[in-house]
Amino acid sequence: MAKITLSKVRHSYMPNPSRPEDYALQSIDLEWDDGGAYALLGPSGCGKTTLLNLISGLRTPSEGKILFDDQDVTNLSPDQRNIAQVFQFPVIYDTMNVYDNLAFPLRNRGVEKSVIDQRVREVAEMLEVSDMLKRKAAGLSPDNKQKLSMGRGLVRDDVNVVMFDEPLTVIDPHLKWKLRSKLKELHQSIRHTMIYVTHDQTEALTFADQVVVMDRGQVVQIGTPVELFERPAHTFVGHFIGSPGMNVLPCDVKEGVAMLGDTAIELDGPIDRSRQGKTEIGVRPEFVSLVDEGIEATVRRISDVGRHHVIEAMIGSHPVAAIHKGDIPDLGESIKLSFKASQTRLYVDGWLAMQDSPVNRGETYEN
Numbered sequence: 128m129a130k131i132t133l134s135k136v137r138h139s140y141m142p143n144p145s146r147p148e149d150y151a152l153q154s155i156d157l158e159w160d161d162g163g164a165y166a167l168l169g170p171s172g173c174g175k176t177t178l179l180n181l182i183s184g185l186r187t188p189s190e191g192k193i194l195f196d197d198q199d200v201t202n203l204s205p206d207q208r209n210i211a212q213v214f215q216f217p218v219i220y221d222t223m224n225v226y227d228n229l230a231f232p233l234r235n236r237g238v239e240k241s242v243i244d245q246r247v248r249e250v251a252e253m254l255e256v257s258d259m260l261k262r263k264a265a266g267l268s269p270d271n272k273q274k275l276s277m278g279r280g281l282v283r284d285d286v287n288v289v290m291f292d293e294p295l296t297v298i299d300p301h302l303k304w305k306l307r308s309k310l311k312e313l314h315q316s317i318r319h320t321m322i323y324v325t326h327d328q329t330e331a332l333t334f335a336d337q338v339v340v341m342d343r344g345q346v347v348q349i350g351t352p353v354e355l356f357e358r359p360a361h362t363f364v365g366h367f368i369g370s371p372g373m374n375v376l377p378c379d380v381k382e383g384v385a386m387l388g389d390t391a392i393e394l395d396g397p398i399d400r401s402r403q404g405k406t407e408i409g410v411r412p413e414f415v416s417l418v419d420e421g422i423e424a425t426v427r428r429i430s431d432v433g434r435h436h437v438i439e440a441m442i443g444s445h446p447v448a449a450i451h452k453g454d455i456p457d458l459g460e461s462i463k464l465s466f467k468a469s470q471t472r473l474y475v476d477g478w479l480a481m482q483d484s485p486v487n488r489g490e491t492y493e494n
């Protein structure tokens with residue numbers, strides 16, 4: 128296993144890139160600890176697979192360096208990097224049985240027979256396929272095939288990193304949660320460095336200790352699931368994570384106070400007054416409540432999502448969503464809203480602009 132460092136990594140699929148938009152990956156600096164569980168999360172086309180392929184060695188970056196511990200692996204082949212990869216679709220040998228499929232990566236490296244047997248049985252046990260070891264892979268259900276594919280990625284204990292590229296795409300929705308929690312459990316027991324690529328926030332947030340949120344070739348925020356939810360560094364993260372996403376309302380700032388029309392909005396702390404630009408208030412629907420005295424709004428839509436309702440109301444011409452558990456108002460009714468101050472923040476040009484905001488901002492990222 129290894130610590131992985133990306134230093135000023137950029138990648139373009141064009142022969143002579145010149146403008147930022149010519150790069151599928153803008154300048155990326157990352158450090159991933161040995162044994163950590165990481166997710167790369169972002170919308171389709173944001174560069175997740177490109178980044179994964181640069182780490183695995185399937186592609187060489189146009190610029191920058193990739194290190195495994197202190198070794199520069201930028202120009203090494205996938206084989207030389209000693210990694211395991213699990214793809215969207217199962218990569219298994221249909222004609223072999225489950226045991227031989229799991230044993231294959233070890234036999235390939237000349238591992239001793241007794242060690243192979245022990246490892247195969249351990250992994251089979253972890254993945255709950257022990258009773259299928261003698262079955263031909265061809266006859267397995269799609270989720271068992273993908274489990275087997277994962278097992279082939281996990282069977283070697285000498286790999287630097289195990290990478291998963293949207294591994295649950297082919298799995299039935301009702302089995303997804305099972306495999307998702309299985310993977311988390313596997314990470315906790317074998318402690319390989321793992322990188323999990325997905326565009327699904329639930330998958331990323333359940334699997335990873337740290338989630339790297341990407342958009343248009345850039346890293347927008349790296350944080351724990353709680354940090355991403357509670358303190359999005361950018362309005363993009365606020366929108367992308369959460370259901371519904373964070374409310375973002377244009378506001379004015381007067382003498383350090385955020386104003387929504389004539390109403391002063393209490394925030395989580397003092398704002399960073401050095402930043403100039405488009406000012407907005409960000410507050411998640413979970414922290415918007417219906418109250419007796421507050422900001423005036425008109426109910427536009429109500430959705431029943433089971434355990435609660437999502438009330439969409441208009442503050443002037445701007446929509447705001449509230450997650451609400453009590454009696455529901457009528458459509459068109461005038462209501463009053465309040466935002467929980469400790470979860471309400473100012474964003475300037477999309478970036479969090481509170482005095483204690485982290486400075487992990489992509490210089491060229493604009494949403």
Ligand SMILES: Nc1ncnc2c1ncn2[C@@H]1O[C@H](COP(=O)(O)OP(=O)(O)OP(=O)(O)O)[C@@H](O)[C@H]1O
Pocket residue numbers: 140151169170171172173174175176177178326
């Ligand atoms: N082989 C290629 N040649 C040219 N452009 C490519 C190639 N592969 C990817 N791209 C472009 O690079 C950008 C990033 O693509 P990438 O596949 O890395 O994104 P992604 O986040 O993995 O998307 P998805 O979730 O859809 O797989 C996209 O604009 C894509 O069109």
